[in-house]
Amino acid sequence: MRLPGLAVAVAAALLTSPLVPAAGAGAAAPVPCPRPAPPAPGPTPSATPSPDPVQRAVGGAGLATTGLVVPAPPKVAATSWLVADLDSGEVLGGCGPHEYATPASVQKLLLAATMLPRLDPADVVTITAGDLDIEPGSSAVGLVEGGRYRVETLWLGLLLRSGNEVANALARLGGGADGMAGGLRAMNEQARQLGAYQTHAATPSGLDGPGQFTSAYDLALIARACFADAHFREYAATREATIPAQPRQRAKGFTIDNDNQLLYHYPGALGGKTGYTDLARHTYVGAAERGGRRLVVTLLGADVIDQRGWQQGAALLDWGFALPEAASVGVLVSPGAATASPPPASVAPQARPGGASGAEATERGTFAAQLRSASLITLAAGLMVLAVALILRRRSRPPARHPDPPN
Template sequence: MATARARLLLRSFVFGFFTVILAVEGVARASTGPVLTVPVSRPELGLSCYAAILMEWQSGKILYHRNGFTRMHPASLTKIMTALIALERGRLEEVVQVSEEAASQPGSTMYLREGDKFTLEDLLYGLMLNSGNDAAWAIAEHIGNGDPREFFRMMNQRARQLGAINTRFSNPHGLTDPNHYTTAFDLALITRTALKHPFFKNLVATKEKDVIDARGDKTISLYNTNKLLWLYLGTDGVKTGTTEAAGQCLVASATRNGMRLLAVVLASGDRWSDAAILFDYGFSQWRTEKILDAGERVTTVPVRGGIKAAVPLVLEDDIVVCVPRFSTGLRVELDIPEKVRAPVARGAIVGRATAYLGSEPLVSVNLLAEEWVQTLTPLTLLAHAGALISKLLISFSLY
């Protein structure tokens, strides 16, 4: 399909420090989806950890990394994926009976006993606040229909779907195993997805919680191990992890002025300080901007052989970018065909909108046909004419 060569100025937006130009660009580009960019240079932040990632949550842009793609032991950060699978495949009101194997898991605990019955919701609180290994195993057995290995398969399958290709899970809690590993980057990907779930977002921001078993005769008080919730303004999650092999680990989320950052620190000497340093850097040096809204009409494309001469195009998702705080030169370009052939289905992908900072692509979003355009035939022409006449008659009847 031929593409337009002309660059047509459609509109201009002024946002304080920069001007955004929305243009039609006919030069063909590969439609690769959101663009992953890794900083070319890294500032020296004085971190104590071996591996770290700082990611802007909405765009997924990496703002900083140190050994971010090196395989590491995740410890209890594993439980972020355990919670995600439970939320995607289970129901919060389901009642889970604790097995002997679940109750006897070593390490951190929410103090479950064999035969206890708790809702999946309460077990998730025990999993993410107290970091209960017993809760993790009980969840794995429940979601895996009695087979925790089936749950591990679900975890690994979901990791691959998210692009966490350097991750492998062999248990639901993170106790050390040579075949159980991940990277700081993969953990950021997993957490980014989990935080899109409203319950997970509230769960990891909870500081303390009392849960009551299904019989109503046992109450367990839970306390969040993530001290950053008290130490750093704006912190709203996520999870700690500690083993001898992994050292101090933390995935943390903080939000200020509408920008949410994810910090991952692995094998840290002081995880609270490392996370705070990453957040300070992110909030002081970067900003997010929503340029255009999902569903917003941005242009039209001529239709060949259609009942209508053109079809309007709308954005499938918001165009949100994360850029250096005082940068300028932000623009959006459209990659669209010169014409499309009827019929055109509503919601069909017709082109792409890509945000750039200078020559750097930041994010790319599909452009969708806003409405159906049928092929022009005598029958469709007659039906279209009849619809127009009906509208005119209704309009005249109102006067």
């Protein structure tokens, strides 16, 4: 059974999104994502949940498609992607935005959105042997067992070099008495709070695990929550950081640089996160600012054919910045919307800053008002029919028999 709150969130999103026909019966066949020639097949992804039509409509009916949401974007080698405005939440375009995919290290953004408010960046913490238990050959910063590091240093190691041992440590530290298990539980609770219903974390680092998945739309929700945090913005935009020496462990200090090439090659880049596993292929989240607008791009299941993941993200950002500010095919739902009570019938949906034009807002408001009026009329008619049926039933019912008196 679906949560009533989720239905409320979907209904609210539909009322406040452009009037785009929903995918389904009578709708045109999905337009495939424009892609260059595909490479040789890679590993087969593990089973993912069956598509849920309610979850796929989160953010607007126009997003409930396996194919292209808007015409004429650049060709990118990602199986799904989305571009949105970080500030207004307007979705500018996407392809298969609610399709399930494997996240790889962009999962670390959910870890950041969950643990940044829980951990003091000035605290000094100790790395354990359990933190260093990661897949051999996977990305690591080079922290040492027994080493003592500031939490701020851990965040830099996570976001600049995608350290999997750092992800384990942060999940453990933020998980309370339950350690890493508590951290994973908190991450999945955070995903639901953000409205990222198609996201489930099995590992804090994004290393492949059973039942781990996300979507391009969910990643945009998570990235928006991250970029709302001042500490995250600082860490994600850092190009170089120092990991301090650990004299007791005889470990020298060293310098790390940021793996996200968008910072070095794209004017106005704000940062983001790269990811890769054999199963997930290349995944990417990046954000940039231009002309007072801040856009975020998310892409999943990308192959490197003629562009790397960040370059595909850059091409989509260029395309998004070229669109008018009023362009919108949907919306990123607000955190907690799925658990919020529906607004009173007399309250019209609020306009989103930088969103639709006045004519579009009027059209949406008129549509919502008509829908509410029709609902009230239908409810009143239903109550009248029920009342008449009860009266007729009572008139036709035989007199009730009194129970036999006690012996």
